[in-house]
Amino acid sequence: MDTCKFISTLIVATSLTACGSNPVTGKKEIQFISENSEIKIGEQNYAPARQAEGGEITVMPELTKYVNEVGQKLAAVADRKLPYEFKVLNNSMPNAWAMPGGKISINRGLLTELKSEAELAAVLGHEIVHAAARHGAKAQERGTLLQGALLAGQVGAAIGGVDQNVAGIALAGAGVGAQMVQMKYGREQELDSDEYGMTYMKRAGYDPAGAIGLQEAFVRISKERGDKGGFLEGLFASHPPSPERVEKNKVTAAKLGAGGVIGEQQYRTRIAALTKAQPAYDKYDxxxxxxxxxxxxxxxxxxxxxxxxxxxxxxxxxxxxxxxxxxxxxxxxxxxxxxxxxxxxxxxxxxxxxxxxxxxxxxxxxxxxxxxxxxxxxxTAPAAYYLGNIARERGDKATALQLYKAAANSDSSYGKLAAKEFVEMDLSQNPAQYIATGAQLDAAGNVIVAIQNRSPAPLTDIQVTPVLVDAGGRAVQSGAPLRVPGTLEPGKQVAISAGLGTLSSAQLQALRIRVDGAKVAQ
Known part of the structure; x- marks a missing residue:
């Protein structure tokens, strides 16, 4: 099957699809994120992702200098020219990751596990391929394709008469970078990154056998340590080792030929400061x-x-x-x-x-x-929450609401606190935004009012009023105000009598329940 033709047909609603060749493997693939967009995605997300992953290691700038030297040697012989960057992060978890556009980071926790410059080159070469072969961009394209397919399905269902119901502390765009760091690559992408990464090693003068030893060590570590040392959460979560990868690397090394720099002593010398400082980081951990x-x-x-x-x-x-x-x-x-x-x-x-x-x-x-x-x-949610508190205290309600709303988007304790503060400030002006109401008849024909708390906070002093409206939606008659006793917890609902006696079906259809007010329970 022509994959490009099939996918283009699937999402005919878009005009952004294009078929091209992968810049590393040469395989045909769907592409609609341009190179400029890839680079922009990386540039926008690289800095916040580095912050979220521990920030750059500042006490040993020579580490980043060394890693960048090795990385740029490999980047110079890569199949795709990108604005490659290489940073060392102050994080004990053994991990390395790449973003679209060639933005690559390695944790100090992985540097201490490597034994030679060739092994470092194997890690960096592997990450270069993830960037050069558009693996991150393809993940975004798959997400867009999925959304496009879902949209097409919803449109088709609507045409067919079927009703469709579509139901951290880092905030907003910062979460995108975190998703990229934690991206899990598929088997084919991992094997391609091993193979072409070893090719770049050979071109740059390194012995590709370093990649074999690296994978053998990772397979052994995965068996011996389990999650001790953070491998399962870090490198092994996104780059799972396997005997298959070891065997494939042996085949690739044989094809490329033996010889090249291993650099065991060179590596020990260049990371000596980190090795010396490791007891301090062990205490920190x-x-x-x-x-x-x-x-x-x-x-x-x-x-x-x-x-x-x-x-x-x-x-x-x-x-x-x-x-x-x-x-x-x-x-x-x-x-x-x-x-x-x-x-x-x-x-x-x-x-x-x-x-x-x-x-x-x-x-x-x-x-x-x-x-x-x-x-x-x-x-982050905590910063937005406290800045919201400061704005609220100085009487800047608009800024406080904006900050609380941003923080409330986080599924964290601070997000919940911010949501409560937002509701408390907004409730007096927009009570109907947080309280759902409806009316129905009981078995005796009396009107019952259902009231639900749709806010994230417990509410009290809830008051509603039954109102009859005309065909234009204008109120023509109001009943007595109704008060909900006690506290109504988030998501809960109660039913109380409307005190209206019996109504005709026409009157019931014209009945609305107006929300007059409520307070956040303290």
Whole structure:
């Protein structure tokens, strides 16, 4: 079957489809995200994704310099020329990822698992192929195709007379980058990335056998460690190792021929600073694990031990701030966040935690400054929530509602808090937005009013009024106001008597239940 022709026929409603050849494999495929769009997607999402994944490692800039050197050697011989970038992230989880347009990152947690420059080249070459072969772009195209097919189905169903009912802390566009980082590649894409990545290794002067040793090590680690060390959540979640990949790599290496740089000593020398600092990061990981268990004394002790080993690491100071904030000591937290910001002024985390600490300490001006800076680096629900509180306190209702609404889009505790605040502010003016009503007859023919709370907050003092309307929808007669007793929880409904006695069917059709007001239960 001609795949391009089939898919183009499937989504005839669009005029953006085009068939082309994959720039790496040469295979025919549907393409309607242009190269310029790919590059733009990568540029827009690369910075917030790096923030969300730990930020760049600033205490050892030589690591990024080294990784970029190796990456650019490989990029120079790739089949597709893109504005490739290579960054090292301050994250203990072993992982590497690529975005459309050639934006690539590797975590320090993976660097410590590699044994040679050839293995590093194998990782980077693999990620280069994901970008060059449009794997990220194709994932977006598949999503668009799915939406197009769904739209076509809905249109067809409507024509056929069938009724269709279509039912984090990072916010908005920041979530797109997170999805790309966590993207799970298919078997064929992984095998292609291995094969062509090894080809780039050979072209750049590396021994492609490095990719064999790397995969063999990953298969062994997946069996021996399980999830210890974060592999299942990181690299293995998106790039699952397998004996098949090892065997395919052996075939590719034999085809490419032996020889080339392995660079074991070179690699050890270039990452020596990270190797020396690893005990400090081990203590930091122990501290974060203790924080998750709310073992604050253990967390503080481990963070201080990490700091004694690597005092210039801002993330350690930030963690000490988090410990104090978690123990409701915001004033004690502020100096830790200040030091973290001083050491790493381009990472959102310390601004966010510090902004919350400043807010809780009563310093609203500094809180607003830091929270806004955190939002510039990575929009999050907590920052939007606290900035909404600040706007509300100064009487800027429009800004507060906008910020609460943004935060409420997050499925997090802060999202729920923001949703409640939004409802509380908006409820007095738009009660009908949050309360659904209807009327029906009971078995005796009496009118019963059904009232449902569609807000995310418990409501009380709910008042409604039965109203008869004419053919033009104008009120011609009102009944007595009705009050719902007690509190109505989110999603719950009650039925109360309308106090109207019996009505004719015509009167019932003309009956509307007006929502007069409600309050958020405290």
């Amino acid at each position: 122990a501290a974060t694990a203790a924080m998750r268990k709310k073992e604050y004394i253990n967390a503080k002790n481990a963070a201080n031990e990490a700091l004694s080993l690597l005092p210039q690491e801002g993330r350690f100071h930030e963690l000490l701030g988090e410990v104090e904030l978690a123990q409701k000591n915001p004033q004690a937290a502020v100096p830790h966040y200040e030091k973290a910001i001083q050491l790493n002024p381009n990472y959102f985390g310390a601004y966010l935690g510090g902004g919350i600490a400043q807010f809780q300490s009563g310093n609203k001006a500094k809180a607003q400054e830091w929270l806004k800076r955190s939002q510039d680096l990575l929009p």
